[in-house]
Amino acid sequence: MATTLKRAVSTPLLYFFILGDVLGAGVYVLVGSVAKESGGAVWLPLTLALGLATLTAGSYAELATKYPRAGGSSHYATAAFGPAAGSLVGFCMLAAGVVSVGALARAFAGDYLQELVSLPTLAVVVVFLVALALLNIRGIKESLGANAVATLIELSGLVLIIGLGAWLIVRGDADLDRLTEVGTAEHGVIGATLAGTVLAFYSFAGFETSVNLAEEVKDPRRSYPRALFGALLTAGVVYVLIGVVASAAVPTDELARSSGPLLEVVRLAGGVPEGLFSVVALVAVANGALLTGIMSSRLAYGMANDGLLPPVLARVLAGRRTPWVAILATAAVSLILALTGEVASLAETMVLLLLVVFSSVNAAVLVLRRDEGEPDHFRMPTVVPWLGLASCLFLFTQIGGDIWLRGLILVGLGVLLAVVNVIRARRTARETVPSNAG
Numbered sequence: 001m002a003t004t005l006k007r008a009v010s011t012p013l014l015y016f017f018i019l020g021d022v023l024g025a026g027v028y029v030l031v032g033s034v035a036k037e038s039g040g041a042v043w044l045p046l047t048l049a050l051g052l053a054t055l056t057a058g059s060y061a062e063l064a065t066k067y068p069r070a071g072g073s074s075h076y077a078t079a080a081f082g083p084a085a086g087s088l089v090g091f092c093m094l095a096a097g098v099v100s101v102g103a104l105a106r107a108f109a110g111d112y113l114q115e116l117v118s119l120p121t122l123a124v125v126v127v128f129l130v131a132l133a134l135l136n137i138r139g140i141k142e143s144l145g146a147n148a149v150a151t152l153i154e155l156s157g158l159v160l161i162i163g164l165g166a167w168l169i170v171r172g173d174a175d176l177d178r179l180t181e182v183g184t185a186e187h188g189v190i191g192a193t194l195a196g197t198v199l200a201f202y203s204f205a206g207f208e209t210s211v212n213l214a215e216e217v218k219d220p221r222r223s224y225p226r227a228l229f230g231a232l233l234t235a236g237v238v239y240v241l242i243g244v245v246a247s248a249a250v251p252t253d254e255l256a257r258s259s260g261p262l263l264e265v266v267r268l269a270g271g272v273p274e275g276l277f278s279v280v281a282l283v284a285v286a287n288g289a290l291l292t293g294i295m296s297s298r299l300a301y302g303m304a305n306d307g308l309l310p311p312v313l314a315r316v317l318a319g320r321r322t323p324w325v326a327i328l329a330t331a332a333v334s335l336i337l338a339l340t341g342e343v344a345s346l347a348e349t350m351v352l353l354l355l356v357v358f359s360s361v362n363a364a365v366l367v368l369r370r371d372e373g374e375p376d377h378f379r380m381p382t383v384v385p386w387l388g389l390a391s392c393l394f395l396f397t398q399i400g401g402d403i404w405l406r407g408l409i410l411v412g413l414g415v416l417l418a419v420v421n422v423i424r425a426r427r428t429a430r431e432t433v434p435s436n437a438g
Contacts, residue, residue, distance in 0.1 A: 009213055009216045009217045009218060009223075010218055010223070011219075011222070011223040011226055011227050012148075012227075013145070013147075013148065014210065014213065014217055014223055014224065014227035015226075015227040015230055015231050016147055016148040016151045016152075016231075017147055017210055017213065017227075017291060017294075018206070018207050018210045018227055018228055018231035018232070019151055019155075019231040019234055019235060020147050020148075020150060020151035020154065020287050020288070020291055021206035021207070021209055021210070021288065021291040021292070021295075022203075022204055022205075022206040022207055022231060022232065022235040023151070023154055023155070023158070023206075023235055023238065023284070027158065027203065027238075027239065027242065027262075027284070028261075028262055028277075028281050028284065030199070030200070030203045030239070031242060031243055031246045031247075031255065031261045031262065032255050032256055032257070032258045032261035033199050033256075034046065034196045034199050034200055034243070035246075035247065035252050035255045035256045035261070036184075036256035037184065037187070037192060037195040037196040037198075037199055038182060038183075038184070038187075038192045038193055038195060038196030038197075039181045039182045039183050039184055039192055039196075039252060040178030040179060040180075040181035040182075040247045040252040041178075041179055041180055041181055041182045041247070042196070042243035042244075042246065042247045043179065043240045043243040043244050043247070044182060044193055044196070045193055045194075045195075045196030045197040045199070045200045046196075046200045046203075046236075046239045046240050046243050047236075047240055048193070048197045048200070049197050049200035049201040049203065049204055050200075050204060050232070050235075050236040050239070050240075052197070052201055052388075052391045052395075053201060053204035053205070053207070053232065054229070054232060055362075055384055055385075055387050055388035055391055056208075056358045056361065056362060056388040056391070056392070057207050057228055057229065057232055058380040058384040058385070058388065059361050059362045059364075059365045059380065059384065059385045059388050060207065060208060060210075060211055060228065060361060061224060061225045061228050061229070061378050061380065062365055062377065062378050062379055062380050062385075063076045063211070063361065063364065063365060063368070064210075064211040064220060064224045064228075064378075065220050065221045065224055065225065065374060065377040065378040066368070066371075066373030066374055066377040066378075067079065067373055067374070068215055068217065068220040068221075068224075068374065069215050069302060069305075072093070072208070072209075072211035072298070072299055072302060073089050073090065073093050073208065073211065073299075073357050073360065073361055074086045074087070074089050074090025074093065074299065074302060074303050074306065074308065075302055075306060076089075076360070076361055076364040076368070077089040077090070077360045077361075077364055078306055078308070079364070079368060079371070080360075080363065080364035080367040080368050081360070081363075081364070081367070083306070083307070083308060083418075083421055083422065083425060084418040084419070084421065084422050085360065085418070086303075086306060086308060087303075087308045087414070087417050087418040087421045088356075088411075088414045088415060088417070088418045089356065089357055089360045089361075090299060090302075090303045090306075090308055090309075091413065091414035091417050091418075092353040092354075092356045092357050092410070092411065092414055093208075093299055093353070093354075093357050094296060094299050094300060094303070094330075095353055095410050095413075095414070096350045096353040096354055096357075097209070097292050097293075097295050097296035097299065097330070098296050098330050098333045098334045098337065099334075099337060099349075099350065100288075100289075100292045100350065101129070101132075101289050101292050101293050101296065101330070101331075101334035102333075102334040102335070102336075102337030102338040103337075103338070104285050104286075104288050104289035104292070105125045105128050105129050105289060105334065105335070105338040106121075106125060106338045107285050108124065108125075108128050108282060108285045108286060108289070109121040109122075109124035109125050109128065112278045112281045112282050112285070113278075113282060115275065115278045116275065116278055116279070116282075122339060125335070125338045125339060126335065126339075128286070128289070129289075129331050129334060129335045129338070130331075132286075132289055132290050132293050132331065133293070133327055133328060133331040135290065136290070136293055136294055136297060136322065136327045136331075137317065137320065137322050137324050137327050137328075138320060138322070139320050139322055146290065147287055147290060147291060150283050150284075150286065150287035150290075151287060153280060153283045154280065154283060154284045154287060155238070156280075157276075157277065157280035157284075158238050158242060158262075159238075160272070161242060161245065161246070161262050161265055161266070162238075162241045162242060162245055164245075164249075164265055164266060164269035164272065165242075165244070165245020165246060165248065165249045165265050165269070166245060167269055168245070168248070168249040168265070168268060168269055169245065169248055169249070173249070173268065174245075174248040174249045175248060175251075176248050178247050178248060178251075178252055179244060179247055179248060181252065194398060195398070198351070198395060198398045198399075200239075201351075201395060202350075202351050202354075203239065204232070204235065204236075204239075205350075205351075205354050206288075206291070207228060207231065207232060208354070208357065208358070208361075209291060209292060209294070209295030210224075210227070210228065210295075211224075213294070213298060215298075215302075220374075221374065221376060221377055221378065224378070225378045242262070245265065246261055246262065246264075246265055249264075249265050249268055249269075250264045250265060250268065262277065263277055293327070293330065293331065293334070296326075296330040296334075297323055297326040297327040297329075297330050297331075298323065298326070300313045300323070300326040300329060300330055301313060301314055301316075301323035301326040304326065307421070307425070308417075308421055312325055313325050313326045313329060314326075349403055349406045349407035349410055351395075351399065351403070352396075352399055352403055352404065352407035352411075353407060353410060353411070355392050355395055355396055355399075356411065358388070358392045359389060359392040359393065361388075362385045362386075362388040362389035362392065363385075363389055365380070365385040366382070366385050366386070366389075369382070
């Protein structure tokens with residue numbers, strides 16, 4: 001009998017996993033990027049993005065409780081559309097994950113760390129990824145315990161920013177009129193809001209990685225919807241409040257130019273050491289890499305179990321019951337990406353890759369409605385996956401041509417993998433029929 005993953009993830013651990021992955025390192029640069037696209041009313045695209053993300057999250061909640069397996073999005077696409085689609089979706093998700101971990105490893109070795117201590121970038125990247133892999137192999141409970149601590153630190157830093165921003169507003173050093181300013185020199189009100197929403201939507205990405213833990217959740221039918229929607233709501237509130245105080249406290253042009261927009265709030269408020277945010281940012285980056293690394297390894301494990309990747313990736317460490325081969329393989333690819341310095345160009349395609357995945361998940365919910373799955377699983381009203389699919393198709397239209405060019409190269413590799421898997425499956429079927437007939 002195949003060794004299964006250990007069900008050790010409680011609702012609080014799952015909540016912190018999702019919250020930590022949604023907040024991630026991006027929140028520290030998000031506000032400036034959105035302000036550049038939409039104007040001073042940063043809270044508006046953040047709120048719209050939360051609504052769009054919640055639609056697709058509803059589809060994930062239904063499928064994760066209906067099919068609580070580590071394959072996640074890949075497994076859903078396989079069940080709905082066949083192994084070719086499952087292979088493509090899994091590859092897109094896996095590609096986004098390993099690129100993200102490589103990028104975060106590179107970011108960890110960057111300016112935030114160099115401000116505290118000067119170390120060789122390549123050495124930091126290697127040690128960082130090896131440490132994350134070892135923690136991941138040690139066990140899901142230990143990994144998520146570390147994530148819970150890191151997420152609390154990350155949240156504390158964001159709450160501090162909200163408090164400092166509120167203090168600036170109270171003492172009269174903020175301009176509340178900026179909260180109603182929508183539009184830029186390039187875009188009018190609607191165009192600016194939509195441009196900002198696309199960026200903000202990406203900031204909520206991360207919730208989808210949690211479905212790969214469904215096989216390790218103690219009671220997925222009850223735990224997963226509560227943890228998912230609770231974490232999204234928490235992140236949404238934090239993001240909107242950050243958007244409000246940062247926009248009110250910092251002039252829009254200055255906010256848009258800054259690569260560390262939250263640090264601008266700290267400087268204006270005074271009283272808090274700026275070095276503190278280097279430490280908090282490093283914790284956020286490490287936490288994001290840990291969570292994405294967990295997702296990537298579980299996805300590779302699940303795809304191997306579905307026959308979409310080499311079976312060696314489905315091997316589980318006997319004592320720890322963690323997918324050690326998948327962990328080492330995904331960490332190795334992330335290391336190669338980080339050391340070659342090609343992560344920046346690939347990272348820009350992540351939105352496109354995730355939209356491919358999200359579209360397939362929303363469509364899979366509709367196709368699999370007649371399949372019973374696990375008894376008493378969570379179920380969304382039919383209109384929700386339809387709206388989720390429509391939101392993904394709309395966001396596709398907002399992606400630039402240069403990103404499409406790079407993204408289609410990766411999608412093409414996923415299609416090639418799908419073709420190979422289909423040919424292999426047909427060959428296996430032909431070889432099986434004679435033996436069964438005899």
